[in-house]
Amino acid sequence: MSPSRALFTSLSVDWATPKSLYQALDEEFHFTLDPCPLRADGSGEGRGGLNIPWRGDRVYCNPPYNREIGKWLRKAREAALAVYLLPARTDTIWFHDYALLADEIRFLRGRLRFNDGVGRATFPSMVVIYRPLIQGPAFHFCKTIGENLIGPPSTCEFCAKPAQLPDNPTPEHA
Secondary structure (H helix, E strand, C coil): CCCCHHHHHCCCCCCCHHHHHHHHHHHHHHEEEECCCCCCCCCCCCHHHHHHEEECCEECCCCCCCCCCHHHHCCCHEEEEEEEEEEECCCCHHHHHCCCCEEEEECCCCCCCCCCCCEECCCCCCEEEEECCCCCEEEECCCCCCCCEEHHHHCCCCCCCCCCCCCCCCCHHH
């Protein structure tokens, strides 16, 4: 393998979340579902997280670090809240198509020690957070600016339809 190829390749797609990082995130977000748990042998084989519903759950997801990351990120808005631990690969399609649509991205300083300190990651990491889309009579999600706003869409200057001109316009409406 060439030296340049080795810099961007990993022998494993499964990286166990450092316990201290998971505990800090769980304390903040109170997770109810991990759709990508590693088995006792450290492998993620047999994970069915893409095939189960996430609706209503507060999800922590450390998916396999391979070309399937986009599939995992597509499920984010299905959950009440979704928090992902991901490699900070800002040059990938999944980063631009999905991660940039998250409500928050936290780039982690330094390199994580996965598997409880056995080895340091060969890549930078980030936490990507998708918060709930608040809906209802008191709130709406404005697609124009991509944010949750107070009030129904009819009160939003971006969502509301343009006001109709009167049949006999006054000079200020002409």
